[in-house]
Structures are given as structure tokens and as C-alpha cells.
Amino acid sequence: MSEVNRTQIEEAVRLILEAVGEDPNREGVLDTPKRVAKMYEEVFSGLKQDPKEYFETVFSEDHEEIVLVKDIPFYSMCEHHLVPFYGVAHVAYIPRNGRVTGLSKLARAVEAVAKRPQLQERITSTVVDAIMEKLEPYGAMVVVEAEHMCMTMRGVKKPGAKTVTQAVRGSLAEDATARAEVLSLIKY
Numbered sequence: 266m267s268e269v270n271r272t273q274i275e276e277a278v279r280l281i282l283e284a285v286g287e288d289p290n291r292e293g294v295l296d297t298p299k300r301v302a303k304m305y306e307e308v309f310s311g312l313k314q315d316p317k318e319y320f321e322t323v324f325s326e327d328h329e330e331i332v333l334v335k336d337i338p339f340y341s342m343c344e345h346h347l348v349p350f351y352g353v354a355h356v357a358y359i360p361r362n363g364r365v366t367g368l369s370k371l372a373r374a375v376e377a378v379a380k381r382p383q384l385q386e387r388i389t390s391t392v393v394d395a396i397m398e399k400l401e402p403y404g405a406m407v408v409v410e411a412e413h414m415c416m417t418m419r420g421v422k423k424p425g426a427k428t429v430t431q432a433v434r435g436s437l438a439e440d441a442t443a444r445a446e447v448l449s450l451i452k453y
């Protein structure tokens with residue numbers, strides 16, 4: 266799985282603790298560098314994953330209508346501040362030529378893309394582009410709703426403010442009625 270340089274992270278965290286005026290040798294924080302290194306290995310494990318790999322296997326199923334997996338929870342880390350942003354992703358596509366993927370693979374793709382230093386816009390477009398490239402559907406659409414901790418616990422301090430991003434490709438980009446249908450299924 267993911268391999269990060271844990272020793273380097275531990276050194277960096279010890280330096281940060283020192284720099285903010287903590288005593289890195291205080292009992293309570295003595296193991297913190299190690300814990301943070303382990304945590305970063307987990308939350309950044311997506312850097313070693315390619316979301317497209319989840320769409321290698323397709324089922325042959327004669328369903329050329331909307332497939333939507335909605336309310337997929339995700340946690341990511343804002344690349345500007347390295348604090349979390351989190352929310353839900355809704356992933357839809359219209360299969361073509363019987364190329365249907367396992368439903369869990371749509372959630373796995375979101376997970377792989379979220380577990381990196383990220384921007385919400387990039388999560389949205391990377392997932393939709395992976396689907397378009399590997400499944401070659403008529404169309405695909407991803408909507409992501411998230412709250413950014415860099416906008417709540419610091420800076421502009423606006424808890425509750427939600428960011429919604431959308432990426433639409435293929436027939437769903439061209440056909441407003443089909444797009445509205447997906448949105449109504451998401452219940453906007």
C-alpha cells in the first residue's frame with residue numbers, strides 16, 4: 266500500500282511542536298510525531314492510487330440509463346492549509362455498450378482521489394474524467410458538497426458554509442433535461 270517517509274514526517278512534526286512553543290519531550294506529545302506520521306500515511310494513501318484502476322473490470326449489462334451513487338462520504342485535506350475538508354460526493358453515469366462498473370468502484374475512486382492534498386474542484390473533475398476514460402459512457406457527472414475547515418476554524422471563519430462543485434461530461438453536458446434528471450435524483 267502507501268509508503269511515506271515516516272521518519273521525515275516525525276522529524277518535521279517534532280520541529281513544528283518546537284516552533285509553536287511546545288516541549289516535544291513532554292509526555293503527552295512524545296509519541297505525537299509517530300502518530301501524525303501514521304495518520305498522514307493513511308490520509309494521503311490516495312497519492313499511490315490511480316482512480317482509473319477501479320474501472321478495469323466491467324460487467325456486461327444492457328442498461329443504458331442513469332446510474333447514480335449518491336451521498337458517498339469522503340474526507341480530504343486542503344492542499345493550501347493541510348486541514349480537512351469533508352462532505353459527500355454524488356457520482357452518476359450513463360453506461361454505453363453494456364459497460365457497467367461495480368457500484369463500490371465509484372466510491373473507491375472518490376476515496377482514492379480524496380486521500381491526497383487536494384482541491385475540491387480537482388476531486389470532482391478527476392473522478393468524472395476517470396469514468397469517461399475507462400467506461401466510455403454516454404455521459405458522466407460528479408457533484409461534490411463539502412465543508413472546508415480552513416474556512417471554519419480559521420481565516421474567514423464561516424462554519425456551515427458549503428461548497429458545491431460539479432463536473433459534467435458527454436451527453437449530460439449537452440442535454441440539460443438529462444442533467445436536471447440527475448440533479449433531481451440527487452435531490453437538489
Ligand SMILES: Nc1nc2c(ncn2[C@@H]2O[C@H](COP(=O)(O)OP(=O)(O)OP(=O)(O)O)[C@@H](O)[C@H]2O)c(=O)[nH]1
Pocket residue numbers: 343344345383384385386413415416420421
Ligand atoms: N478553489 C478552492 N479553494 C480552496 C479550496 N480549499 C481551500 N481553498 C482556498 O484557498 C485559498 C488560499 O488563499 P491564500 O490567500 O493563499 O491563503 P490564506 O491567506 O490562508 O487565505 P484565507 O483562507 O482567506 O485566510 C483560500 O481562499 C481558501 O478558501 C478548494 O478546494 N478549492
Ligand SMILES: [Zn+2]
Pocket residue numbers: 343344345346347348413415416
Ligand atoms: Zn485550506
